[in-house]
Amino acid sequence: MSLKYLILSIASFAHVCFSYGTPSRNSTYDNPILPGFHPDPSCIFVKEWDETFFCASSSFSVFPGVPVHASKDLQNWKLISNALNRREQLPTLAITNGSTSGIWAPAIRYHEGTFYILTTLVFDKELQTNLSRWDNIILKSKNPFDASSWTNAVHFNFSGYDTSPFWHENGKVYVTGSHPWELQPGINMVTVDIETGAVGDDLINIWNGTGGLAPEGPHHYFKDGWYYLMIAEGGTGLNHMETIARAKDIEGPYDPYPRNPLLTNANTTQYFQTVGHADLFEDSRGYWWGVALSTRSGPEFITYPMGRETVLYPVTWKTGDWPVDSAVRGVMNSWPLPPVNKDLGGSGPFIKDPDNIDFAPGSKLPAHFVHWRNPIDANYVISPPGHPNTLRLTSSKLNLTALDGNYAGPEGQTFVGRRQVDTLFTYSVVMDFASEVEQMEAGVTVFLTQNHHIDLGVTTLRTSNGTLAPHFTWRAVSQIPTPDPITTPVSANWTGKPLVMEIKAFNLTHYSFSAGPADAMSMMQTIGYGAASLVSYGFTGTLVGVYATSNGGNSTADAYFSKWRYIGQGQFLD
Ligand SMILES: *[C@@H]1O[C@H](CO)[C@@H](O)[C@H](O)[C@H]1NC(C)=O
Ligand SMILES: *[C@@H]1O[C@H](CO)[C@@H](O)[C@H](O)[C@H]1NC(C)=O
Ligand SMILES: *[C@@H]1O[C@H](CO)[C@@H](O)[C@H](O)[C@H]1NC(C)=O
Numbered sequence: 001m002s003l004k005y006l007i008l009s010i011a012s013f014a015h016v017c018f019s020y021g022t023p024s025r026n027s028t029y030d031n032p033i034l035p036g037f038h039p040d041p042s043c044i045f046v047k048e049w050d051e052t053f054f055c056a057s058s059s060f061s062v063f064p065g066v067p068v069h070a071s072k073d074l075q076n077w078k079l080i081s082n083a084l085n086r087r088e089q090l091p092t093l094a095i096t097n098g099s100t101s102g103i104w105a106p107a108i109r110y111h112e113g114t115f116y117i118l119t120t121l122v123f124d125k126e127l128q129t130n131l132s133r134w135d136n137i138i139l140k141s142k143n144p145f146d147a148s149s150w151t152n153a154v155h156f157n158f159s160g161y162d163t164s165p166f167w168h169e170n171g172k173v174y175v176t177g178s179h180p181w182e183l184q185p186g187i188n189m190v191t192v193d194i195e196t197g198a199v200g201d202d203l204i205n206i207w208n209g210t211g212g213l214a215p216e217g218p219h220h221y222f223k224d225g226w227y228y229l230m231i232a233e234g235g236t237g238l239n240h241m242e243t244i245a246r247a248k249d250i251e252g253p254y255d256p257y258p259r260n261p262l263l264t265n266a267n268t269t270q271y272f273q274t275v276g277h278a279d280l281f282e283d284s285r286g287y288w289w290g291v292a293l294s295t296r297s298g299p300e301f302i303t304y305p306m307g308r309e310t311v312l313y314p315v316t317w318k319t320g321d322w323p324v325d326s327a328v329r330g331v332m333n334s335w336p337l338p339p340v341n342k343d344l345g346g347s348g349p350f351i352k353d354p355d356n357i358d359f360a361p362g363s364k365l366p367a368h369f370v371h372w373r374n375p376i377d378a379n380y381v382i383s384p385p386g387h388p389n390t391l392r393l394t395s396s397k398l399n400l401t402a403l404d405g406n407y408a409g410p411e412g413q414t415f416v417g418r419r420q421v422d423t424l425f426t427y428s429v430v431m432d433f434a435s436e437v438e439q440m441e442a443g444v445t446v447f448l449t450q451n452h453h454i455d456l457g458v459t460t461l462r463t464s465n466g467t468l469a470p471h472f473t474w475r476a477v478s479q480i481p482t483p484d485p486i487t488t489p490v491s492a493n494w495t496g497k498p499l500v501m502e503i504k505a506f507n508l509t510h511y512s513f514s515a516g517p518a519d520a521m522s523m524m525q526t527i528g529y530g531a532a533s534l535v536s537y538g539f540t541g542t543l544v545g546v547y548a549t550s551n552g553g554n555s556t557a558d559a560y561f562s563k564w565r566y567i568g569q570g571q572f573l574d
């Protein structure tokens with residue numbers, strides 16, 4: 001036997017042991033798998049697509065929306081497309097009001113060569129138009145690695161949210177969804193023609209859950225002759241939990257699992273809280289996994305700027321038996337993970353990649369950059385004439401707060417950002433901005449909603465002697481008491497020069513906001529500190545990015561941003 005053959009034999013023997021042998025070696029990994037603003041996850045395993053896992057998550061008011069991530073090893077997750085990436089797919093995203101409106105809870109499924117995402121565009125309660133509060137839609141793709149493959153929305157009539165499809169052996173597609181909690185809360189089901197959106201006249205109420213607030217996020221699974229219906233209850237805060245019931249017939253009656261909740265971190269001291277809104281999938285080796293949302297807040301629930309993130313947990317699901325979930329922790333002991341494999345297409349980065357973006361001529365905004373509602377494209381120009389390697393923002397009349405803090409309207413808000421995905425990070429850009437018009441402003445922000453953001457800008461303001469001069473303006477907008485804004489003239493040495501604008505999450509609870517001349521960074525000065533609790537609220541998660549505004553004035557100004565950098569510097573897991 002040659003040495004080469006011996007090595008090959010050992011290699012294949014090892015392969016057999018690790019892949020198929022019992023006992024297999026368990027793995028450990030860190031949660032969240034999709035850190036930052038990635039709530040309400042839905043994930044699938046698609047063997048036909050080269051054994052790839054796909055996840056979709058909620059995007060609320062950001063555009064592009066419904067990020068789709070893929071992985072082959074459950075560890076390295078790449079943004080492969082945003083299912084909503086052209087405004088004509090869903091023009092009404094532009095008119096949503098309220099910080100918790102927009103796209104809720106996609107359910108992603110694969111059926112006979114097509115990927116389907118069902119999701120709900122939710123309007124504010126006080127909607128004055130004839131539109132329903134709940135606009136349920138279907139997006140389809142035959143290749144989610146290509147963003148342009150996602151179809152325009154096919155609308156279907158369902159009075160509720162969190163819709164999820166199930167393909168029955170009888171050929172029908174049953175869609176479950178949550179009936180609004182302010183009416184009769186419960187899970188309803190109706191058949192839907194998944195191609196046309198036509199809804200059957202067979203709407204029924206199939207389960208109300210175990211009595212927790214807001215039964216929602218339903219998904220159906222068929223296993224060993226049982227239809228399992230798994231839902232979230234308790235509301236998406238500290239009482240969040242996942243419960244399950246099963247029936248022999250899809251229409252019921254559903255018997256609840258005697259040991260519900262199946263999954264929760266409620267009433268614990270864990271750092272990972274609000275665990276719920278889960279989905280289950282089985283890999284090619286027969287291991288079951290679950291994904292859920294969780295908030296790194298501890299039970300204090302005060303500081304959680306990244307909001308609801310996507311976590312992964314192993315599930316034991318024996319034949320004929322109920323699934324058993326492992327409790328969600330920062331470091332997990334799990335089934336063996338598939339071997340590391342980063343061979344994935346698609347346009348976006350891996351979630352843990354740093355940003356090192358120079359806005360090269362001819363490039364586009366990266367796929368992980370988002371706006372708040374639909375952007376006015378002309379306000380975002382890469383490498384305009386005379387300004388290579390910059391992103392030019394043209395100011396909007398509305399600032400990040402806008403008029404009543406909940407609406408932007410067709411004129412838009414000039415803002416582009418990316419998700420904060422690390423507890424500790426440094427984000428910086430070089431900004432070249434000067435305006436002779438009072439109140440004209442450009443800067444950097446940690447943005448959660450229009451009512452929750454912390455900004456460091458350069459604003460043209462009148463000085464005490466009546467002349468206009470650039471000032472650093474730092475401010476926080478929040479539902480909790482905010483520190484006083486800071487206004488300080490830009491040092492005469494620095495005016496007219498490009499400035500480095502930097503935001504750092506330097507510890508668990510605080511951000512610093514600093515600036516200095518781009519050609520003399522040793523002169524950087526920290527202008528303000530903002531507590532992360534100011535941007536810990538609601539359903540979304542923080543974005544860091546740049547903005548430009550006239551603060552209500554009629555003229556416009558351009559700000560040029562370059563050397564966009566984001567680097568993660570640590571995750572807190574307990
Ligand atoms: C949103 O709010 C604005 C301002 O309050 C209002 O004018 C507009 O009609 C609202 N839009 C919708 C779709 O309700
Ligand atoms: C809803 O209102 C819009 C705008 O006012 C109108 O164009 C549309 O026909 C109305 N739709 C229905 C179903 O009444
Ligand atoms: C939508 O379905 C509901 C019943 O769930 C029905 O009352 C309503 O008329 C339908 N709306 C449309 C526009 O078909």
Ligand SMILES: *[C@@H]1O[C@H](CO)[C@@H](O)[C@H](O)[C@H]1NC(C)=O
Pocket residue numbers: 184186205206207208
């Ligand atoms: C859900 O609750 C309503 C109101 O109490 C009740 O009428 C209905 O029968 C319940 N549904 C199920 C499936 O138990």
Ligand SMILES: *[C@@H]1O[C@H](CO)[C@@H](O)[C@H](O)[C@H]1NC(C)=O
Pocket residue numbers: 234239240241261264266267
């Ligand atoms: C947590 O404890 C409270 C108070 O005892 C209880 O009402 C609630 O149901 C518990 N939540 C869960 C998910 O166990």
Ligand SMILES: *[C@@H]1O[C@H](CO)[C@@H](O)[C@H](O)[C@H]1NC(C)=O
Pocket residue numbers: 026314315316326333334335
């Ligand atoms: C391996 O992981 C599974 C899923 O978490 C768990 O049920 C099992 O006990 C673990 N086995 C070992 C030997 O740790």
Ligand SMILES: *[C@@H]1O[C@H](CO)[C@@H](O)[C@H](O)[C@H]1NC(C)=O
Pocket residue numbers: 463464465466467469489492
């Ligand atoms: C007005 O004040 C600004 C900043 O305080 C200073 O730079 C400028 O020289 C002053 N102009 C006059 C005319 O005094």
Ligand SMILES: *[C@@H]1O[C@H](CO)[C@@H](O)[C@H](O)[C@H]1NC(C)=O
Pocket residue numbers: 491493523
């Ligand atoms: C401005 O420039 C002067 C002279 O070069 C220098 O002494 C001073 O420290 C500078 N101040 C700032 C705030 O950069």
Ligand SMILES: *[C@@H]1O[C@H](CO)[C@@H](O)[C@H](O)[C@H]1NC(C)=O
Pocket residue numbers: 507508509510529
């Ligand atoms: C973070 O730094 C701020 C400002 O220095 C300080 O007030 C706060 O206590 C620090 N937080 C932690 C968790 O150390």
Ligand SMILES: *[C@@H]1O[C@H](CO)[C@@H](O)[C@H](O)[C@H]1NC(C)=O
Pocket residue numbers: 397398399400401402403475551552
């Ligand atoms: C935002 O702009 C409005 C005018 O559109 C103005 O009243 C408000 O003060 C500005 N808010 C901030 C935080 O600058």
Ligand SMILES: *[C@@H]1O[C@H](CO)[C@@H](O)[C@H](O)[C@H]1NC(C)=O
Pocket residue numbers: 552553554
């Ligand atoms: C902006 O233009 C409108 C319409 O011409 C005018 O009413 C308003 O006063 C102007 N606002 C400012 C801040 O100049």
